[in-house]
Each structure stands twice: as structure tokens, then as C-alpha cells.
Amino acid sequence: MIRIEGLYKRFAETVAVDGVSLQIASGETFGLLGPNGAGKSTTLQLIMGILTPDRGSVTFSGNRDPRELAARRQLGFAPQQLSLYEELSGQENLKFFSRIYGLKGNRQQQQIDWALELTGLQNRAQDPVKTYSGGMKRRLNLALAVVHDPSLILLDEPTVGIDPQSRYHLFDNIEQLQAEGRTIVYTTHYMDEAQRLCDRIAIIDRGRILALDTVDALVTQYGGRSEVRVELADVAVDTGSLPGTLTGHMLQWKSDTPLVELAALAAAAVSVRSIEITRPNLETVFLNLTGHKLRD
Amino acid sequence: MHNVLVIARKDLQLLLRDRLGLFFILAFPAIMGVIFGAITGSFQTDQAILEIAVIDEDHSPMSARFVAALLETGSVQIWNDGESSPSDRQQALDRVRRGRLAAAVVLPSGFGETAGIPWSEPVAIEVGIDPSRTAERGMLEGLLLRAAGDLFAARLRDPAGRRALFASSRQQIERADALPAVTRGLLVQLLNLLQTEAEKGLDRQATDDPDTSNVSAFSAELALARVEFLPIGREPAVEIRTAWRDKVGSRWDLSFPQGILWGVLGCSAGFAISLVREQQQGTFLRLQVAPLARSQILAGKAIACFVTVLTVIAIMVGLGCALGMRPGSPFLLALAALCIACCFVGIMLVMSVTGRTAEAVNGAAWGIGVLMAMFGGGMVPLVFMPGFMRTISIFSPVRWAVEALEGAIWRDYSTMEMLGPCGVLMAIGSIGFVVGTLVLKRRTG
């Protein structure tokens, strides 16, 4: 669907995208996960041809340049910044943007209704956007990206700054779009979103892709071992037979197979007050790859 | 084209939702037009220096003296040097009609023979004055009479001239057969008396007091010269000749072009702001992703701005007409409106790249607009400005727009003459369009 090779983009002193290469398959949901300023938005804009790369290339399926009008027709984009005409109603916004994509008449109305229903905005469609809540504006931002029925949808941090309810609503919307077989490129700095929604993820920091794979593969490869913390009820046991290090009542160790050691503890009849196992996730993957946290 | 219209429609829709924007492009200019119209009649112009042309068709020493005397009043500035040819007269009157000069003064041939002789039948001085400066009409008339008085004083002061003056007068009296012989005799006696008194008094005065202002002031009271006004530009329409509407009607003719320009500036500023706001709020990004050429996005904006400018001009003209304005040529007014719209669309595009935020562009656009208006006659009419400001005004698009509107409304421009201001407007518009789009293209990737 999309082939990206050696993208490089610099703004004055800042190298925003530094040699990004990747391929996105048709029908998959591809995540770009990285902290603020990692170069996610710039990468999306390069993919869409809004920005011209200093080096590298982007090709859509059929060897198409993203700047071709035919290629753009297939593209839906929800910018990170809410991009709406605040003085117009939701319906009018949808009407204008679908008209730009050549929709009219019945088909236009059908698509508008579908987009409003998808995002749950039917009841407020006639109200000016400036009266919407932040979450509703986010949902309209998504509705505008999909109203013309694109096969490729690029969502740039679609959940920034909204209430949990709207957030889950958006997840449902996106899952529905996935189910319809659309290709989605999704950027975020929330690892739980990437984990929940994305088939494959590129971890990006300072303009470079540090790792690219499915969530499970990434965790397996870069997540390291699970961390186990056990609080003992009684310390007067034979400390030599215990795994890990004991500080006070707290016994701590790292392991690929935490259940094996816990089973051994149980067999030795060690009495335990609490057990905590932290499995590696994308957060740990990121920490291991970069040495810093995803969100500071 | 279809997409361009969709975008233009959206921009007009947005404008209609923007109350403050509407105020600045409709209510504000209307208020300006009415206020300017209301105060135009009361401008104090006594101190003004009139820029006039003098066409000396007489070429006599007396006519030359007259011109010199006129200059000496210190209240006029003479555009030509008095050298004349028949085409000069037409040229001068044309300049008046186009507002380049306040008035043209023609001294017809034969003027010098009788000028400054109170009891002669003077050859009329012909004057064409800018209709917008009727306030200064009386002032100019006074200046002409004062200069004629100067001629009278000159004739008296110069011994040879004096003798000739009295001799010719005596001859005239003696030849006036209609008068009874007794009266003739009495008049000749009176003339002799006058002559001796004048010789005594004036010769003394000429030696110790060269100032003749008393004489000329005194002389001005006499009908030393006859001034005839030539028609310049449009005659007021017959139906508004009557009563107060005559006066008021011409005022709106003057003030509404100014008011219109404020509306047009409001449109430029408003659309410039909307263009940068669109970039700022990200909808421009969305439009860029859509299957549109960037030129279509800009063309949509430009067309919306164009339509709005035309609408504002139409509404203001309608309002002006309701108050008593009578456009001389609807066709040329339409031409002027089209050219103004093109010009200010270009200016809008330049304004839109003066800053990166709506606030910055707002400030810059109004700053530019106010400057252009100030130096272009949008605040104080050009005719009331000092000379250097009128020179600077050629750099202000507002000046050319006002000229185009006035040319069509009351200056009776021919289509050829309209090409001047209209050409300048179109040129400014094109430059603005190119500069604006190029900067915007570079800025948005």
C-alpha cells in the first residue's frame, strides 16, 4: 500500500525525520509510537505529500505519487490540531469537505449521515462547532477524515486532550474502520493505544525508527524480563534458597519465567503476603531502546 | 473551477457568520461615508494654497502683470508658466476635471486692453474650478479681483500709463454720444480733477511707500474684473438641483468614494485574516490533503474576496444614491469597481503573508490599510492635503481607487481616461497576487 524509503526532512537546525524507511500493507493498522517532537506528524505530512522530503521517497500502491490527485482522493487525514470551521455547524463542515472530494446529492448525504453516526454526533450536527466539547470536536475531526470513504486513513494523535469516554468512543470508531478493511496509520504517544489498536508499530524517537514489529514481537525482543516483587510474611527462612535479592520483607527478581520461580517458592512453603509481576510492555520497550521514558 | 466555487462559497458563508467582520466591511464604511459627507461642507480652506493653471491668451504686458499680481497674493501656486496655446486651455481644464488642479484661469485675448480700468467693459476672465472645491470658489474670485485691482494701481502709478488711461477715458467720454453734452463736460472736468489729485498723491506714495496694498484692497471693491465660471465635469442632475438636495447631493459624491474605500480595505483585511487563520487553525492543512491544487484554494479565497468587495461597493453606491449621490456613468463605475476588486484581492494576498497568526496579520493589515487610506485620500480628501502628501499619494492604491470612483461618479472621465487609474489598480493587483502566492507557497511547504 505504502512504501517509504529513506525519508529525511530538516527544518532549519532541527532534523525532524532522519532516514525513515518502512512499508505499510493494505488493510493493516500501522502505529507510529514516540514522544512529542519525535517526528511523527512530520512523517505523516511527508507521506501525504504536503511536505517535500529533502531526501527519500514515498510511493503508494500502483507506483503512485501521493501528490497525484487520484492518490489523494483515497486519503483521509485527521490532523493532530483540530482542523474545523468553528463558525460552521458539524453538518456544514462535513458538507464542505465532502463536496471538495466531489461528493454530492444522495451519496453525499448518505456519507455525511454515516460519518455522523460513526462518531455519534447526529444530535449535535446542526450546532455550530464552537459550541462542541473538546471530545466532540475530536470526533468531528475524525468524521471529516472519513466522510469521503477513503481507503487509507491517517490519524495524527486522535485522542489528545479528550475525556476518557470520548476516547473509548474513538477506539470503537477506529476498530469499526479496521473491520471495514481500511488501512490506518496511527500516531500516538500513548503506548496503551498503540498496543490496543495497532497490528504493527514503529517506535520512533528523534526522527529515527528504533524498532518496527508487532507488539508481541517488540515486547519479546526488547521488553526484557518480567519483574517480580514478592512481599514475604516471614523472613526467618533459608535465604540461600530464595531467588533474587531480599531487602527487608521485599523479595525482588527479574525473570523470563516468573511462574517457575513462584512455583518453587510455593513448593518450599514460603508464606507470602503479596505478589506483583510486571510484564514488559511497550513502555519498557521504549525505555530499553532509548534510555528515557515515553512521556516525561 | 467547481472546487474553487465550493471554497469561495464556504468563505462567504464564514464571513456571514462573522459579525465583527461584517461590521468592518459594511457598517463602518457607511458611517465613514456619512460622516465625511456631513463634514465636507464645513472644511476651513481659507489658508489653503490653490494650485491653479493660468492660460494667458492675451500675451500683453498687462496680462503678464495680472499673472504676477496673482502670484504675489501668495495664495496660489501656478502650475504652468502662462505660456499658452489653444490646446493648453483644454489641457488645463482637463486637469481640473481630473482633480489634478483646483482651477484653471483663462485670460482671453483682449484682456489686457481694458483690464484694471474701472469704467470699461472688462473682458471676462474665464475660470474652471473643481466641483469638489466650490468652497474655495469665493476665495479664488477674490484673488482674481485683487489682481485686477493691482492692474488698476499699476496703471495709475506709471506716469505714461496714467496719462494714457486718462486720455483714453477722456476720449471715451467724448465719444459717448448718448450722454448729454453737459454731463460729458462735467465728467471730463471730474476726470481732470482726479488726474491731478492722483498725480500728486501717487507720485509721493511711489517714492516713500511702494506698498500699494491699500490701493488694491480699495480697488477690489470696484468691479475691476468680470469672472465667468466655466462648467467643469458633471452638472448636478436636474431633479436634485432644487432645494437642499443640490448641496447635499454633491457632498455624498465626494464622501462615498472614501467610504467605499474603507469598506474595500475592510474586505482585504478580513480575508487576509481568514486566510492566515485557516493556516493557523489547520483547515488549510486539510484542504492541502484534499485533491485540490493549491492555486484552487487561493483562487477560492480570492473569488470570495472579489465578490465581497463588489458587494460592498454595490451596497455603498446604493446607500449613496439613496442620500443623493448621482453616479455620472454606471458603466464606468462598474469598471472602476471591477478594477478596485482585483487590486484589493492582490493586496489581500500580500496582507495575508505579513504575519503567521491572525492577530499579527490583523494588526499589520489594518496598519497598512490606514496608511494607504491616510496617504490616498481616504481620511482627508486629497484636495485638502499639502502638496508633498499629494505626491506621496501616488504610491497609495487607495488614491487610484478614489480617482477611478470619482472619475465614474462625477469627474466625467472618458473610458480612455479611466484606463489610467484602472491600469494602475490592475497592475497593483497583479503584483500583489504574484507576491502573495509566491510567499504563501514557500511558507506552506
Ligand SMILES: Nc1ncnc2c1ncn2[C@@H]1O[C@H](COP(=O)(O)OP(=O)(O)O)[C@@H](O)[C@H]1O
Ligand atoms: N514547520 C516546522 N518548522 C520548524 N520545525 C518544525 C516544523 N514542524 C516540526 N518541526 C520540528 O520537527 C520536530 C518533529 O516535529 P513533529 O513531527 O511535529 O513531532 P511529533 O509529531 O512527533 O510530536 C520537532 O522538533 C519540531 O519542533
Ligand SMILES: [Mg+2]
Ligand atoms: Mg505531532
